[in-house]
Amino acid sequence: MTELVVEVHVPLVPQPGVSADEYPFPWIETVEEFLQGLEDSGRGETFDDGEELDDEYLFFVWQAPESELIALARRIADLPGVPEGVYAVVTDTESEQMGVGRRVEL
Template sequence: MAPPEEYEGAYVFFVTGAPEAARLAVASRVAALPGVPGGVFAVVTDEGAEEFGVGRRVELKARG
């Protein structure tokens, strides 16, 4: 996995190359790792998005 990028005060990881359900499952597992703070979310988008960070926001449950 590539290192995260920072965007508007958040760390951003890109998960690609799988169906949406699989990508969200990966994001949920990462959000549940020890040390991940609350407020974790995923943005579901596609390569055709006109702007970075635009798409459907999905809240993820973190261990906190």
């Protein structure tokens, strides 16, 4: 059965002020912790682990109406440290390629 998935595309930009010996993308962990908290509370679900695609990092959310998933993507974009330029792609579980679908500016 095909289900709606929203990909949250975050530019893969190093956190400003991170030294050369530190992990340059600590915001990825921030988003993962946020999503885990949603899952633990039963208020959201991730479709798959985050993944790099070209110069972006993608998070996948599903199991809710589109409007709720887009609202969730906006919350991700507003998390501390998350780079500017986040957008969503509305797709489904049958899609064979990431990044293919209707783009939603956040």
